[in-house]
Amino acid sequence: MLKISSQFALFCFVAVARAYSVFETTCSKPPIGHPNVPEQRHGYRHDLNDVTQVSGWKASIRWKLKHLLSASNAFILTILAPEIIIGVAYNVRLQAREDHPTLLRLADQDRIRWSLTHTYYANMGGFVILKEESRENVNGYNLHHLTGRDLIKLRETNRVARLPDITEEELIDRAKDDPFIRTVSVAQIIWSTIQILIRAARKLSICPLELAVLAFAACAIIIYGLYWDKPKSIGVSTTISLQHQDYHTWIAKELEEDDGSIINLALPVGKRPYGAPLHAADGRAASDSKKFAIPTATAMLAAMILFGAIHIGAWNFTFPSTFELYLWRCASIYSVMHATIALLAAVFICNAKDGGKHFPNILPGWCGVLLFLIVLLLYTASRLIILVEIFRTLCFLPPDAFVST
Numbered sequence: 001m002l003k004i005s006s007q008f009a010l011f012c013f014v015a016v017a018r019a020y021s022v023f024e025t026t027c028s029k030p031p032i033g034h035p036n037v038p039e040q041r042h043g044y045r046h047d048l049n050d051v052t053q054v055s056g057w058k059a060s061i062r063w064k065l066k067h068l069l070s071a072s073n074a075f076i077l078t079i080l081a082p083e084i085i086i087g088v089a090y091n092v093r094l095q096a097r098e099d100h101p102t103l104l105r106l107a108d109q110d111r112i113r114w115s116l117t118h119t120y121y122a123n124m125g126g127f128v129i130l131k132e133e134s135r136e137n138v139n140g141y142n143l144h145h146l147t148g149r150d151l152i153k154l155r156e157t158n159r160v161a162r163l164p165d166i167t168e169e170e171l172i173d174r175a176k177d178d179p180f181i182r183t184v185s186v187a188q189i190i191w192s193t194i195q196i197l198i199r200a201a202r203k204l205s206i207c208p209l210e211l212a213v214l215a216f217a218a219c220a221i222i223i224y225g226l227y228w229d230k231p232k233s234i235g236v237s238t239t240i241s242l243q244h245q246d247y248h249t250w251i252a253k254e255l256e257e258d259d260g261s262i263i264n265l266a267l268p269v270g271k272r273p274y275g276a277p278l279h280a281a282d283g284r285a286a287s288d289s290k291k292f293a294i295p296t297a298t299a300m301l302a303a304m305i306l307f308g309a310i311h312i313g314a315w316n317f318t319f320p321s322t323f324e325l326y327l328w329r330c331a332s333i334y335s336v337m338h339a340t341i342a343l344l345a346a347v348f349i350c351n352a353k354d355g356g357k358h359f360p361n362i363l364p365g366w367c368g369v370l371l372f373l374i375v376l377l378l379y380t381a382s383r384l385i386i387l388v389e390i391f392r393t394l395c396f397l398p399p400d401a402f403v404s405t
Contacts, residue, residue: 034089034227035074036124037237038067040143080383082219083303083339089226090299094292096120096229099148103163106155110162117168120230122148127164128237143237159242166238177232186224189217198405205401208314208328208390215310219303297346301339308335311386319389320396328389331382338379345372 041063078085100119107114121127125145146154154160196210311332319325 034230034232035070037121037126037145037234038070040128040237079387080380082216082223083300083307086219086222086226086303087296087300089223091292091296092120092123092230093226094295095123095148099123099152102152103148106152107163110165112163112165113167114163115168116229117171117231118166119148121171121234122146122151124231124234126234126237127151128239129242130239143239145237146240154242160240161243164238164240171231171234174234174236175231176234182224182228186221189220193217195405202405204403204405205318205398206314207397207401208311208317208386208393211310211314211317212386212390215307218310219307222303297343301343304339305336308332308338311335317393318396318398319393324389324392327385331385331389334378334382335386338375338382341375342372342379345369345375 096116096119099122100116103119103122104114107118125147127146128143129146131142131144151160151163155163193214196206196214199206199210312329314328314332317325317328319328
């Protein structure tokens, strides 16, 4: 272990030393690794399911492919629309900040150490209740994933004796990250940004790839800041037990649908059934609330404008043809304008779902949905155009683009 750590440290120092002497446009790994606690493999009981579905090498491959698909979806979403990740991260932080004071008060009563990381873990679906061993769970999932609000209700009604006693160090140990690595990543992003700005100050050519690095760097720093206290990629849940009441009696009283959220309009996922595992790929708070819809939409709008505006900086850059130059201009402008159009479509959809409670329905609800889909398709096309041109222009760089700083 010591040998591996030494090799890793040497690798880091070599990379940092090289960064001070040679400019390289490097894209750091997008900070997408903050998913919620996923579905637990042990949640499928062997005695009520086909053993081949939950154990064996075929089940292991199926399970790994399932998680790979979730991670791939999150990666694609980050590349095409990092502003959605910013909106999600802001929504999650607002939810955690709202739940944290109550959970902290309950933790003080139970004489348990509690931090914002614990609250994030609760809202990630990290605490679960084992369902009763009954035949109705055949081919079903045997764990009920709680949210932070669920945990508060259980504790305030004394359905659990005390909050789960788990240390912050244990949560950090489970996470696939630590503050030092995050700090190094942010420092690398800032250093790359400074180098690009130096090139602009020295009147050296900047290629669209470097401008894209600047745009993603700005989003990455914001995402890192919003997710700073949230554990990264914890894959194991913590089981707690009910007292003085069985699971089915409790669930019959507490069953309720989640509130709608602006996030549900942006991400292609359905409503989460009460107690089901959270969507692991998107990293949302378990209980998205309508009260956070406006702040979340505002954060997404600001991120869209920031990300698109940076790409407009390549307005007079060198492109393989005039047509591609105008194509880039149109795509970058639409990236900025898309935010307002999408928000307008979302308002129409929400108002139609509420039966025109906020203002008279000018258009039927399906028109808003159609407009939103068209806007989304055009936005995807504009982002794909930008991505293609970023790498295509590398073959047509001017000579001073190869001058290092």
